[in-house]
Amino acid sequence: MPLTRLLEHVLEGEPDLGDEVDAVFREAERLRRRRTRSLLAAGAAVVAAIAVTGYLLTTTLLPAREKAATPAAVATPAASAVPVPSDIADPVLALLAPAVRDKKMHIYPRPPERGSGWRQYSITDQDDKPRGTVEVAVYRLPEDLCFPVLAKPNKCARTEWAPAGVEYVRYDDDHDLDWQVHQTIARRISDGRTLALMATGERGTDNASTGKPGLTGAQIEKIGTDQRMFDAFGPDEDCVGAAATACPAFRMPVPQPAD
Amino acid sequence: MPGDEDGLRDFVTSRLPHLRRSAFLMCGDWELATELTRATMARVVADTRRGAVADPEVFAYSEMMEACRRRNRRREHVFVAAAGAEGVAAESILLLDALHKLAPRCRAVLVLRHWDGFELDAVGAMLDLDDERVAAYERAGLAALQKLLTESEAALTG
Structure with a gap:
């Protein structure tokens, strides 16, 4: 007996589809919303990462470079308690x-x-x-x-x-x-x-x-x-x-x- | 089909039963088959709406087979009758059992070729295989299935 005929018997007792078509479209809508949220979250994460990086660079690296340029021989800037x-x-x-x-x-x-x-x-x-x-x-x-x-x-x-x-x-x-x-x-x-x-x-x-x-x-x-x-x-x-x-x-x- | 909601609904309505049967042959569980089919078709709908699907049929079967392959990795028990279903014939259980002893890719080739009736090249596109590989899987799958069924029948009658 060809395989196709054999498989037909296997599928006997198949449950009713019910409202599966509507369920598919509801699931598609949920999927779209999930993807949109993921996209927004990814965008927000990128923006946050850029902001944090920028903040760290400006508040840490730039002042550090200015400070590094301060010569030890010049007493006054080194003695300043005011942040540069x-x-x-x-x-x-x-x-x-x-x-x-x-x-x-x-x-x-x-x-x-x-x-x-x-x-x-x-x-x-x-x-x-x-x-x-x-x-x-x-x-x-x-x-x-x-x-x-x-x-x-x-x-x-x-x-x-x-x-x-x-x-x-x-x-x-x-x-x-x-x-x-x-x-x-x-x-x-x-x-x-x-x-x-x-x-x-x-x-x-x-x-x-x-x-x-x-x-x-x-x-x-x-x-x-x-x-x-x-x-x-x-x-x-x-x-x-x-x-x-x-x-x-x-x-x-x-x-x-x-x- | 992007933007054609009626065409999309017609596609889902016409393909959903076939896809679910193929899923059942792949995973042996109607509940799981229904769940996987719904998720697959939802992806087809969502991606078709945004114009990301060239051929919905190839996309649907390709996604389904991949989903079944991922699920089958974690499954040991294969055949689960539908809730409320009447008794399933012993031959059907033997066939399902034999089918599930095949490698997932081999099983997918047999289901797509002999149940869904797709041509070699279409199956190749769905499973990302060239035609020769599809033919090789098919030959090997049929031979193994034949051997398994013969052994099972011999065990039953013996």
Whole structure:
């Protein structure tokens, strides 16, 4: 007897199908929902993994690298009890760091590193030798500003214009080998926020080369007129008034309203 | 068939009984066969709706045979009569028993070829075998089944 005929007998007593067709479609719907949930869960897991990785990288690796760049010879940063912010935590540092790193140097906050309306940083070269400081401050000066002239204190300088309505004057002074300075004062005319950015060379070297600032005058001009630098400070930060006493002393001071 | 719900329902309605019988021949348990058939057909429906199935029939039998193969790995007892079923003929039990002494792939070839009536190439597509291998399994399966049945009948009559 052929196998097919034999198998027919085996299937005698087959139970009724009942509503199996509907059950199949209900099961298909459950399967679709399960797959959708799995897909969403997998997506959420990927997003969470990326977020955790990003968090770990930014909070662990970047500060660690900054810390590693801190030379043992420079006592002040090492002595600071204040956590060193990463580029991401400090938008001012984020704007300064690329230019410094392009020159194979390092930049990090210099205690007292920050206050309302101001920040200050130290620069070291690739041999961990100090290459001076960078100081920056913002001022709320809604009225017109008389940009000072280096050689003539009572005169107003002719301003240059940067994109997006920023007027500025650049000050470079390397006559004093012991205090070489590159500074820019810039003012955003839309809201009067004024910014002073200054790089100074390491003092006390008495040497034109080793006393040269870590950033050039052109770099200071470019960074100091960058809209992002104006926005890197909080809206209420201001070096005018009560907070002014803690603000850095610039080679070319920004005229205050009372001046 | 993607997007054709009526065509999909017609397919399920027409193929479900055949598929369940094949599943029963593979696993020897109507309850398990029903469960595996439902799960297989649900996958056919879900995957056809999203356009992931080229040939629903090949897909259905392929999935079913794989599901039976996975289940059979864990099973020692093979034949379970349906609840409420009348007495099953001794010859049927012997045949099922002989069928289940074959290797799962060999059994699948015999079921697909001799019960479902698929051609060599279709069976090859369902089991991921080339035609020669399907023919070899079929020859070996038939010979083994014949031998097993002869031995069983001899034991019964003897």
